[in-house]
Amino acid sequence: MVGLINDEDIAEVRDRARIDDVIAAYVSLKPAGGGSLKGLCPFHDEKTPSFQVTPSRGFYYCFGCGESGDAISFVRKINNLSFAEAVEHLAEKYGVQLRFTEGPGGQRENPGSRLRILEANGVAAEYYAEQLLTPDAVVARQFAQGRGFGREVAEKFGLGFAPTSGRALGQHLRGRGYREEELIAAGLMRQGGWDFFQGRAIWPIKDAGGLVLGFGARKLYDDDRMPAKYLNTPETPVYKKSHVLYGLDLARTNIGKKSQAVIVEGYTDVMAAHVAGVDTAVASCGTAFGDDHARLIQRLLGGDAFHGEVIFTFDGDAAGQKAALKVFSGDHHFAAQTYVAVEPSGLDPCDLRLQQGDAAVRELVARRQPLYRFVMTNVLSQYDLDRVDGRLEALRAAAPLVASIRDNSLVSGYIRELATMLGTDVEEVRKVVSKASGRRPAEAPTQQRPATPPPEDESQGALITYELPDPNDRALTVERDTLKLMLQYPDAFVDGWHGASPDDYSNPAYRALFAVIAPQSPQGVSNSEWSRRIIEGLEDDSLRQLAVQLAVEPHPMAVTMPYAVSYVAKLRLLKVMYTIATLKSKLQRTNPVTDETAYNQMFTTMIALEATRKELLVLSTGE
Numbered sequence: 001m002v003g004l005i006n007d008e009d010i011a012e013v014r015d016r017a018r019i020d021d022v023i024a025a026y027v028s029l030k031p032a033g034g035g036s037l038k039g040l041c042p043f044h045d046e047k048t049p050s051f052q053v054t055p056s057r058g059f060y061y062c063f064g065c066g067e068s069g070d071a072i073s074f075v076r077k078i079n080n081l082s083f084a085e086a087v088e089h090l091a092e093k094y095g096v097q098l099r100f101t102e103g104p105g106g107q108r109e110n111p112g113s114r115l116r117i118l119e120a121n122g123v124a125a126e127y128y129a130e131q132l133l134t135p136d137a138v139v140a141r142q143f144a145q146g147r148g149f150g151r152e153v154a155e156k157f158g159l160g161f162a163p164t165s166g167r168a169l170g171q172h173l174r175g176r177g178y179r180e181e182e183l184i185a186a187g188l189m190r191q192g193g194w195d196f197f198q199g200r201a202i203w204p205i206k207d208a209g210g211l212v213l214g215f216g217a218r219k220l221y222d223d224d225r226m227p228a229k230y231l232n233t234p235e236t237p238v239y240k241k242s243h244v245l246y247g248l249d250l251a252r253t254n255i256g257k258k259s260q261a262v263i264v265e266g267y268t269d270v271m272a273a274h275v276a277g278v279d280t281a282v283a284s285c286g287t288a289f290g291d292d293h294a295r296l297i298q299r300l301l302g303g304d305a306f307h308g309e310v311i312f313t314f315d316g317d318a319a320g321q322k323a324a325l326k327v328f329s330g331d332h333h334f335a336a337q338t339y340v341a342v343e344p345s346g347l348d349p350c351d352l353r354l355q356q357g358d359a360a361v362r363e364l365v366a367r368r369q370p371l372y373r374f375v376m377t378n379v380l381s382q383y384d385l386d387r388v389d390g391r392l393e394a395l396r397a398a399a400p401l402v403a404s405i406r407d408n409s410l411v412s413g414y415i416r417e418l419a420t421m422l423g424t425d426v427e428e429v430r431k432v433v434s435k436a437s438g439r440r441p442a443e444a445p446t447q448q449r450p451a452t453p454p455p456e457d458e459s460q461g462a463l464i465t466y467e468l469p470d471p472n473d474r475a476l477t478v479e480r481d482t483l484k485l486m487l488q489y490p491d492a493f494v495d496g497w498h499g500a501s502p503d504d505y506s507n508p509a510y511r512a513l514f515a516v517i518a519p520q521s522p523q524g525v526s527n528s529e530w531s532r533r534i535i536e537g538l539e540d541d542s543l544r545q546l547a548v549q550l551a552v553e554p555h556p557m558a559v560t561m562p563y564a565v566s567y568v569a570k571l572r573l574l575k576v577m578y579t580i581a582t583l584k585s586k587l588q589r590t591n592p593v594t595d596e597t598a599y600n601q602m603f604t605t606m607i608a609l610e611a612t613r614k615e616l617l618v619l620s621t622g623e
Helices: 007-016 019-024 071-079 083-094 111-131 135-146 151-157 168-175 180-185 248-258 267-276 291-301 318-329 349-356 358-366 371-380 388-403 408-422 426-437 474-488 508-517 527-536 541-552 561-588 596-620
Strands: 030-033 036-039 051-054 059-062 160-162 200-206 212-219 230-232 260-264 281-284 309-312 337-340
Touching: 007 071, 007 083, 019 051, 019 059, 019 071, 071 083, 083 111, 111 160, 111 168, 111 180, 111 200, 111 212, 135 160, 135 200, 151 267, 168 180, 248 260, 248 281, 248 291, 260 267, 260 291, 267 281, 267 349, 267 358, 291 309, 309 318, 318 337, 318 371, 337 371, 349 358, 371 388, 371 408, 388 408, 388 426, 408 426, 474 508, 474 527, 474 541, 474 561, 508 541, 527 541, 561 596
Parallel strands: 260 281, 260 309, 309 337
Antiparallel strands: 030 036, 036 051, 051 059, 160 200, 200 212, 212 230
C-alpha cells in the first residue's frame, strides 16, 4: 500500500498550480479589480458572477453559495476526487514528482514520464479529430452519421479518425518532439514504427479532469488486419482498462449532482444517451464492468450509504443475464441502490435512439427495475415451477439474493414477492431466506440498528467479547470513519461530539467504543496523547484492538471542525432515515380510523423526523 504524500511535495503542488490557471480550465474569468478575478460559479446555478478568485492569495470564494478553498480543493470538488487524487492530478499537470511516506509501496511511477504520455495522448486526440474532416475519413463520417451523430456531436465527444497509411500519427508526434520510446510506452505506436491504430474511428478516453488516458477504436474496413471489431489502447502507465470509464469527463459532474450513474456497454451508446438527455451515462472500455469501476462510480456518487442509484442497461438475452449476475456479485461495492434497465426489443441505446428517438432512451432509463429482481427472475426461470421439487430448488437458489439485500427494512416485502412468484407459503420462504442469511427466522425484518450494547455476562462478571467489524463493510463506513476522526482528530470536535450518541451506531463494537469515548473531553490534550489515553483505558481486549485499528488507519483528507460536523451529521442521518423507514412501515399497518390516536401520534413524529432529516442532510454536505 502506498503511503501518504510528502507534505513538502503538497506545498510544491500548491506553489506551481496557480489557482487562476487551474480554475480557468472550467470557468471563464474576468478582471474584477484589486487583482481579483470573477466568473460564474461552477458549483451552483447563477446568472450574475459571484465566484471570485484571488491569485495572490491562492484562494477562491463564491459569495452566492459559500464554496471556497485553494487549487487542490477546487479540483477535488469539480472532479469529485479524493484529496490524494487531486494532488496527483495537479502534480501530473504541473510536473511535480511526488514522494510518499508511511507506506511500504515506496515511490510511485515518475510523474514526469506519465506527464509526457498524457501530453502525447492529448496531441494525438487533437490530430485524430482533425483527420475526421479530411477526404480520407469519409467512411468514418458515414459511420457517425449512420448512427445519428452529426459534426457538432462528433466534436463534443472528440470523435476522430486514424489514417490508413499506418505511420501518419507517429510522424506527426515525432515532429512535435516526442521520442519513439515515449510513443510506444503511451500505446500510440507499435515496435517498428507503425501506428497502433490504423484506418479506424477513434474515441479519446479521458479521466474525470479531462486528461486523455487512451483511445478506443472501431473497425471500418473489411480488410482491416486486426480482427477485433473494437480495439483499445494497451495497458500503459496511465491507462488501466479496469480503472477507466468512457464519458467520465462529461458525466462526472452530473453524476454527483443527480446522484445517478447509468452504465451502458459501448462508445456510441454513451454518445446516444448524452444526446438524448441521459447525461450521467458512462461505459467500461474493452472489458466488463468490474469491482474497480464500481468503486470509481461510488466515489463519484459521494459514497453516502443513503442515496444514489446506479443503473445498468443490460440486454435481456443470455449474455445480458450473465453480465447482470457478475455485477450482482460485486454489488456490495455500492452504497447506492443498483438497477437494471432492459429494452424489451433488445435494442441498445444507440439503435433505440435511431429507431424511436431521444424520448425512448430516457424512457428506457426511467423503466429501471432493481438489479436483484432482474437477477432473481432469471434465476427462477431456470427451474420448473410447476413441480414441487422445482419450486424448492428455485427457492434455495433465490434465497441468497433476498438475504443479500442491504436494506433489511425491505426484506420482508421481498420475501412476500418471492413467495408470490413461486406460489409458495410466505413463512416457508422466510425460513429459507433466514437460513441463507444466518439470521433467526422472524415475523418482521431483523432490526438493522440494535438499540443497546451487548449485556454483561453476570455469571462470569465480565463483558462479552465483541466481534470486530469488517473494515470493508460499506454499510458501516460512516460509523467507522466517524470513530476514526474522533480518535485521530479530537481537536475537530467540541464537548458533546457535535451531537453524536451511542444510539447512532448500529454495530455493537462501534457503539460500545463510542460509549467509552463520549463522556470524556479531549480539550487541552494533544491528538496523539488523546488516542493513547483512550486505548490504554479500554479493559475489553476486542475494543482495544478495534481502537488501535482506527487510530492507525490513514485518513487522506484535511480534517477541520466543519468537516467533523458534516461527518457526524451523516452518522445521525443514517439513524434518522432508518427510524423514518420503520415508522412508515408501522403507519401503513395502522388503521387511521380504529387507531386514530396512535396514528396521529406517529404522523406527528414522522413530520418532526422529516424536519430533522432535512437539517442533517444540509449539514452532511459540508466539507
